[in-house]
Amino acid sequence: MSMAELGAGAHPRAEILALYATGDLPWRLRWRTRSHVRRCGDCEQQALLFRSARAELKREAETETLTGFEAIADLGRLEREMLGNIAVGVAAARCIDNAGRTRGLFSKGALAAALMALFAAGWLTHIPKEETAQLTASARRVFGWERPQASGTVLRTMPDGIAVRAQGATLMMMHPRSAVVSVSGASAVEARYVDEETGQVTITNVYGQ
């Protein structure tokens, strides 16, 4: 999206308005868009709609859950919408990327360094060390310092569950981190834990063939 598209009465594209509504535009583009929106009733209404939708969705995201009946939904449609939303996200990222093209190399470098620092700080404070270790192990396999996993059925333990990966899909039986895991057969792994609510022991298994 070039700055020129905002001049001479042209309406900003929907993604520009969406990013404007969420405060995610670079300052120059934001200033130009704001000037337009103040003069254009349609675009103002569109931006307000984006803003109210965002607030609504944010409330939902904060709960991080769907009710049982919402979850039992049309899977095909959900998949299509997920893919569509990924495409929207990619388009939005490209839009931001293009908008910032006019900046100098120095400012890009500084921004990248700042983002890297922010990412590193966020990683250190938010990602558990177990997951960091797992990613490190994956990286070691990628660089050939460790043998890669086999491509067939794989059973493995993770901090939150035991999983079987087969035919491209993965099924994970989840458990609390206090669970004790072990092999329970030639093609089976088990996790055993005490259910905090009931005080009863629960044993989960995953099986490969």
Next chain:
Amino acid sequence: MFTGSRRGQIGRAAGAAALLLGAASAAAGADDQWLEVRFARDSPVLLVSFSLGPTTARPLGMSMALDLHASLVLRNTGNKPISGLTLRVEAQDLTPAGKGSVTRPSLHVAPGETFPVRVDMQLLRPFSMARSEGALVQVSLDCALFSDLTAYGPDSLGSRRALMVYELEARRDRRYLAALLQEQRLAQLREDLNFGLQDFSPQQLGLELLREPRGSARGEQPVTVGAVSFPSSPVQTVSGAARVAGNEVRAPQIDVRNTSQKVVRSIDMGWIVRDERGRDFVAGSVPARMQLGPVQTGTMSEPGTLRFSHPTGQPMVIDALLAFVNDVEFADGKVWIPTRTDIDAATSDPVLRRALGASPEQQRLAEIYRRKGVSGLAEELRRLN
């Protein structure tokens, strides 16, 4: 694996996509069923109620991650008390190669009583994966064990035997703990229920089980498998060998001899791995069908590869391997499990001894002791003994 909240903090663009995803999920219709619970008409347990708890769907890379949390309330509709049961969990995307199960041992559900079972699972399916008709996940009964040690169910996962062993261990441990209480050996009781000064909890480990046979690799070394013997075991280990490469154990095999006068139908062989610091971890056990007459010998082998790691994800360097006979099933259907005396005699290592004797019932009783004290434990033992 990232949680939804952590993902949301990574970037605003990704956040916008995630927010739009939330709208898509909430707006989706209710045409398809994701999880189905199915019991046969003559099943001794039937579904009373079923609810999906906090269930989420989100994109994870180029896959969709479904977190399903189902709460089932089941009723014993038979005429015998149920001692334990196993529910089979099948996802159509992984059938027939992979499946899961949820087992509830030590139930003691009288006829007509209800009991809850939770199924917490995550299904990760690529967007490109085709989908057939029917529910994504099916839950059904694999086996229910009654208090008279008879069973009901297709037992396609071999759960009858596991439930039987859990029940025999439960009876053994209840008798043992009741005797400690009767003899006022409270210090021993506290130690056995992990309330001693020293933490003897079983060591945790991470593992991967790879089913594909693999060729020999650089650094691979043959090792001799040692034995941890229980004096009263009807089957004794003779010798064993495996190949070890770093944190991988390959093709372990062990020769065993039936020292009893009865025909053995199957043996559950337990494995202990020792790391470079000399710590022992009970890696689990592998049951195998093996017809073994009196004084006969046979070889148990495992073609797969086991890869071990510490809970932090760091690979565990394997220094030694030990094997023990966990339980034995005879041709007449009876099952042998080690006694408490066997376990005490097998090793002087308190951590290993604790791991060898850690039955689900002991865990449950330890929890009662933690919550209600000696009086609560005594009451529970009186109720069940």
